[in-house]
Amino acid sequence: MGAGSSGRLGIIDAAELPPMFNANNMQYIALMAGGDGALRTAREAIEDSREAGRADLDALLPTSHDALIGVTSSGRTPYVLGALQRARELGLLTIGLVCVRPSAVRMERNCTVVVDPVTGPEVITGSTRMKAGTATKMALNMISTGVQIKLGKTYGNLMVDLTVSNHKLISRARRIIRTVAAEVGLPPSYASIFTDDDQLDAVIRRCDGSVKLALVVVVSGWGIDLCREALTRRGGALRAVLEDVRFETASRVFKV
Known part of the structure; x- marks a missing residue:
């Protein structure tokens, strides 16, 4: 005030x-x-x-x-x-x-x-x-x-809780997702997002413009509903969810 x-x-x-x-x-x-x-x-x-x-x-x-x-x-x-x-x-x-x-x-x-x-x-x-x-x-x-x-609205210096609503933010969303993905790694099914704007944009659209949700989807390879649940469970903290993804992936590899 x-x-x-x-x-x-x-x-x-x-x-x-x-x-x-x-x-x-x-x-x-x-x-x-x-x-x-x-x-x-x-x-x-x-x-x-x-x-x-x-x-x-x-x-x-x-x-x-x-x-x-x-x-x-x-x-x-x-x-x-x-x-x-x-x-x-x-x-x-x-x-x-x-x-x-x-x-x-x-x-x-x-x-x-x-x-x-x-x-x-x-x-x-x-x-x-x-x-x-x-x-x-x-x-x-x-x-x-x-x-x-x-509140977990950032990842490093990136505003990962961004919601895409115009052309400028689409470009920013791509950069954010690719930056984090390069750091943490991707499953083979999403490896092409580094070069294929159309594929990445399609993921963002399916996530209703949520950059954070799209990030979890491409990094984990999980379905959107499961990724949304993971974020909710962790209070929206992306870093904690990515740790969960790493743990789940490592556990699966170990079992194999």
Whole structure:
């Protein structure tokens, strides 16, 4: 949650998670003072209301299983302070992201964690969309990307939970699958995917565009339903599933 530039940066970060990591749209929700209309047309006055921040958070019906990141470069925006206070009352994990020290966010003690890079005076005094905005964008990227890594949405530096939805992503999906396949090996039935785009694209289509599922299919040689079950059993962690594939293959060879 945030106001002004801070709110817009939060919305950008949340919006990028579903296409990049196949994240649920309702799992990462960004709110800014003034609502979506404030994205294009500034509504500065609403950020002065702590009650508005509390009300916007309450409208989402959060529980203690949720987390809130309150973003305010100045460290004192009432809208964000009110939301953080309410989140703390509800038992949420609370993170404050500010660009000054000391800050009201830290002094009010409503945050489990405070991330507070000190960016110093702006070239144009008070224009926190500049240095502070850049630092905020970087911090949000690090937090959200770190979460996706912990959730098993990546394999090394590859975004393997990608869902193919346009031509650019088709090319990226091919590269990802071929890179991982070259590392872990393939059964003979799928050896030609390194050179045959049509065969690889057909596998991706059968997997409804899921790169992770297609990877398990081509590496294991198993059916799609079995691969989907394997991913579900491992909580979507590709590396763990590939270890299962190696173990199953080694066991079969040993029995022979």
